[in-house]
Amino acid sequence: MELISSRKNALARYAAKLSASAEFRREKGQFLIEGARLCADAAVSGVRITVLFSTEQAEGRYPEYLARIRPCAEQEYQITDPVAQLLSDTKSTQGIFCICAMDARCSTLDTADPTGKYAALENIQDPSNLGAVLRTAEAVGVDGVLLLGSCCDPFAPKALRAGMGAVFRLPLIASPDGADAVKALQSRGFSCYAAVPAADAVPITQCHFGGGSVILIGNEGNGLTPETIAACRTRITIPMKGRAESLNAASSAAILLWELSKN
Known part of the structure; x- marks a missing residue:
């Protein structure tokens, strides 16, 4: 050698x-x-x-x-x-x-299965957060993860470590614009749910997610862009008690994707 x-x-x-x-x-x-x-x-x-x-x-x-x-x-x-x-x-x-x-590990929107369930991440900047969400997505059994806008690289060292190999097995779909991606998915019959910290949004516990469901999770500091939220037909939220106003992206994703997988 x-x-x-x-x-x-x-x-x-x-x-x-x-x-x-x-x-x-x-x-x-x-x-x-x-x-x-x-x-x-x-x-x-x-x-x-x-x-x-x-x-x-x-x-x-x-x-x-x-x-x-x-x-x-x-x-x-x-x-x-x-x-x-x-x-x-x-x-x-x-x-x-x-x-x-890499061997074309990131595919395009048209490959999304209309009967599947997906997580969509918009502008996630922390590789450790991205890796953690990918690990959760694989664990709960979603059919793939959409990387929208300017998400960080899932093949960055920190993302790979946090993901514990999920990126090797989980279908990834990349799209440069969140709002356009939502419109394209909804035109194919997908139901897109924008996760927001808003009291007037539908509590996640009241949602039923059938096939063709996509939950969108936004940037660590700013959440989803206004354009992407507006493009989604439904806004959902995680009911919280105490003084907490929001959760970080990885924690939110764990709760949201568990609920997505249950239905």
């Missing part, structure tokens, strides 16, 4: 740039994942792994995970600890990394 020992190595620098830059990830159609469990999860989920990197120490610590990853990796390199630190987005790395192909 070839050893990469220099932080100036071209492939190591390429992998580090995949970790650091969303624009570079989109340009190359690849992303970098880190960690024994996450890399093994990618392998068993059918993600195309183009390169596997591992340190000598990782060989001894995580043989069972590497045994799952190796058959799926097109190339493999051993790396030194300094190179692992270059690639790592964490303070203490496990020393296992994979370059993976």
Whole structure:
């Protein structure tokens, strides 16, 4: 197995740039994942792994995970600890990394199943929030997640870690404009529900979500845009007690998507 020992190595620098830059990830159609469990999860989920990197120490610590990853990796390199630190987005790395192909993991609105149930996120900026919502969406069994407007990259390192591999299995649909997406979905028979912190909105506990339902959740600080709210035919809210006026995006999504999945 070839050893990469220099932080100036071209492939190591390429992998580090995949970790650091969303624009570079989109340009190359690849992303970098880190960690024994996450890399093994990618392998068993059918993600195309183009390169596997591992340190000598990782060989001894995580043989069972590497045994799952190796058959799926097109190339493999051993790396030194300094190179692992270059690639790592964490303070203490496990020393296992994979370059993976995106392979058109984000599709378009016309692929949404009119009988399915979807979460739609508009302008979510925190990768950890995005990853947490994807993890919840997979756990409760929604059929996919729509990323509307200027959502952060689901393949960012923090989003990948928070999502615990959900991005490998959950259908993603991207659309640049929330209001236009709502109009297009409703024209196909979908029911779109705007989640808002408003007393005059319909309490989520009073809603029945059949097939073709989409719950829209907005930006951490500003919520959904006024245009997107106006485009939705129904506004819904989470009834709250005490002095709390709102919940963060990940907490709201957990409640909303659980209710969506129950009906």
